[in-house]
Amino acid sequence: MQERETLVAGEITLPQLRRLSTGPGHPVQLDPRCRGAIRASAELVRRAASGEAPVYGVNTGFGKLATQRIAHDDLALLQLKLLRSHAVGVGEPLSGRVVRLILLLKAASLARGYSGVREEVVDGLLALYNRGVVPVIPCQGSVGASGDLAPLAHLCLPLIGEGEAFHDGQRMPGDQALERAGLRPLRLGAKEGLALINGTQVSTALAIDALLGLERLFESAVITGALTLDAARGSDGPFDPRIHAVRGQPGQVDCAAAYRALMEGSAIRRSHLEGDDRVQDPYCLRCQPQVMGACLDQMRHATQVLMREANAVTDNPLVFAEGGAMVSGGNFHAEPVALAADALAVAIAEIGAISERRVAMLVDTVVSRLPPFLTPEPGLNSGFMIVHVTAAALASENKSLAHPASVDSLPTSANQEDHVSMATFAARRLQPMLKNTAHIVAIELLAAAQGIEFLRPLASSPALEGVMRLVRSISPAMMSDRSLARDIEAMHHLVAGGDIGHATEQHIAELQALRLA
Template sequence: MTTPELLVPGGLTFAQLRRLVDTPDLTVKLDPSCRAAVRASADLVRRATEGDAPVYGVNTGFGKLATQRIQREDLAVLQLKLLRSHAVGVGDALPARVVRLVLLLKAASLARGYSGVREEVIDTLIAMHNRGVLPVIPCQGSVGASGDLAPLAHLCLPLVGEGEAWFDGQCLPGGQAMERAGLEPLTLGPKEGLALINGTQVSTALALDALIAADRLFEAAVITGALTLDAARGSDAPFDPRIHAVRGQPGQIDCAAAYRALAVGSEIRRSHLEGDDRVQDPYCLRCQPQVMGACLDQMRYATQVLVREANAVTDNPLVFAAEGSMVSGGNFHAEPVALVADALAVAIAEIGSISERRVAMLVDTVASRLPPFLTPEPGLNSGFMIVHVTAAALASENKSLAHPASVDSLPTSANQEDHVSMATFAARRLQPMLRNTAHIVAIELLAAAQGIEFLRPLKSAPALEGVLRLVRSVSPAMMADRSLARDMEAVHHLVAAGDIGRATERQIPELQAVRLA
């Protein structure tokens, strides 16, 4: 049995978050040093219920109903009714890896000791994760402020024995799933329902999940672009470090170094150092460091914001036990997540856009100096003609999906919540974009590999030859027309799973610099 991962509230790192997403059977344990603060904040809430002063969400209604006072004997049922009334999401259920992360982000946030919940609430969330009780969370219904209310309500209904949850491969009523896992449902105390559903954990988990996938995709796209450069017999002069140093953009500098390293030892490159009458390559080859470097900088910034948000306390009101006060605020507003999710969407679209342009260049015999549509008998064969059309369709779809979600806001709660972030959709739409772009990169890989076939017996760089062998293990060269649909799907899997990066990383240390921390 593996040692549980230590969950330190406020101390989550991107590397740990990646492990939590990528390792389904990973268990966690809570850092015991946080428990004193949790107990102190819960005690302050308990004492607040004994007084007469109104405290939002403790002895008042919610949202526009905050002016409605709640009788002391109804405080517990108030929290239960909150979960029930807010669990109104629609759409497909979130994937298990995202639900696991939401459980832990919520537990880690509550364990900071500013939310006023009891220890057993946090312990039960962690136990649900560790024992595989995964609530069914519909993916639609949150506007990203006042927290991810509807999806978090669905997350927490099994905690009180209601809702639905997956356990041991079955979708069960929440209480039954808890029972089979050996867990006791909770009776919520004052403020606990509000603390559970107020927060940005669903938006943040969706954005982190996409960022982790984007990291793998980005590396594959860099490698694929280097292979296309060789297939098109392009120049490596645009990757000269002096060019990038005088601009000073860090992502660009790191990407240029990766492209240079990937090209080392290429016989194809040596074959056209002399006698090549082309002065400059098209932008899709020449400007790869500038375009991909800018995308990398956006991804690095998103990493900083999302790791901060993963460690944040985002419910309301907040409990400051040391000062003996409870303060209403707006940390549940997910604008930071919405803005970086929108930035990620643009970066993902751009990775696919420049990749599609390289496919277009490869099938164009004038631009690439390869046979038309990468087939030895054009006319009788169509070769990669319609494969490129698929890439163009996906790139165009991404352009529509890249429209920023954060610029839209519809007031809710009778205009009490009059500006919202739309962060949940902003993050959720990233996965379809990632799938589209991974397919485009897979198509480019197939096209570049096909282009190399016409340059044999010359070899590409050793690291790129390893990638070619990997591609050819699932897709033989196409010297006569056949359907490439299955080949495209197989190479897409290699791209999405990170296998393209793993095929070269040991040979090219510079690729580590274009991966997120």
């Protein structure tokens, strides 16, 4: 029997989510120390539901309808109707990987003991995760304030035997998925429906999922940039540690160290230490530490924000059992997630933009001093001419997608909810941007490898020759025109999956330092 991983509310880490996002192969259990706080907050809600005083979300309506009192006999029905009425999302279902993250984040948030739900609710969410029940969540319909209401309602309908879910890869009604997984529907108590749909877990999970993908892409882009530097016989002088130390930007310092380690031992570099009349390389080569380092700093900042949010309590009202109080606030407003996602979008676009510039440099014989368009018979062959056009198209598309989502706001709920974050879209649009940039880097990888072929028999560094072997195991050098569509797609999977980093012949500690928490 596989050992269960313990989920400690308020102490989730990025490495833990990196492991758990892969699926129910990693079963999860709640740390028993969380249960006392859950029980205490649930008891306070029970007492409030039995009393006469109006308490938002317990015995009142929601949003603009908060002034409407609900009869005691209707409190359970109120929570049921809340889930049903709010499950109005549209669009394609979110990926199973993201939905599993949402289940974990929602369970962990409720387990902090400030939401007033019973233990059965937290256990029910974790049971869905552990039994492979993946609720169908349409990807559109949240504005990232008052919580991710519509998508979280879809998440929780299968919990009560409604909605839809995937189980063993099949889409089916929620009650059928529960039955197949050996689970029973949950009957909601006072405030529990509101606690389930109020929160930032969808936008946070989308952003964290993108962050994990960006971590792999970033490493691949650094390695590919180093290979391009060698293919273009660029200077390693701009990577001198003294240059970066006097500026002091930590991401820049770490990236420069990684480029130096990747270039260590290159015979190509040694061959042109003397007699090269070029004074300075183009910015796309020379300024790689400055550009990629700035992106790394943004990624690190976003990691801090998103992990705080992953461990946060973001529903409303909050239950403070120690003081016997229930307090309404606005932790459901996902502005921190929106701004972090927008920062990641700009970083993703910049990684693709500088990669596209390196492809343009490689095909320009005046700058690269390689054959025009990286083909030995230009004219008869077009070589990498149109491959670069594809990279340019993707880079341009990313520029539009990088427009900040957080600067937009539309009032909802009859102007009660008059400023919203748009965090869910801010995070959701990161995946197509990652795909675009991974394709750009894949194109650069093919172009850089082609450039190295024209410098043979000289070898690149041991680390980069390991990358060359991986590329050539999938895509042979193109000395006569052929379609590179399949080659690009194959390289895309290597870039996005992190296989490029595994291909470096030796363990490079400097690359490990680029990984996030």
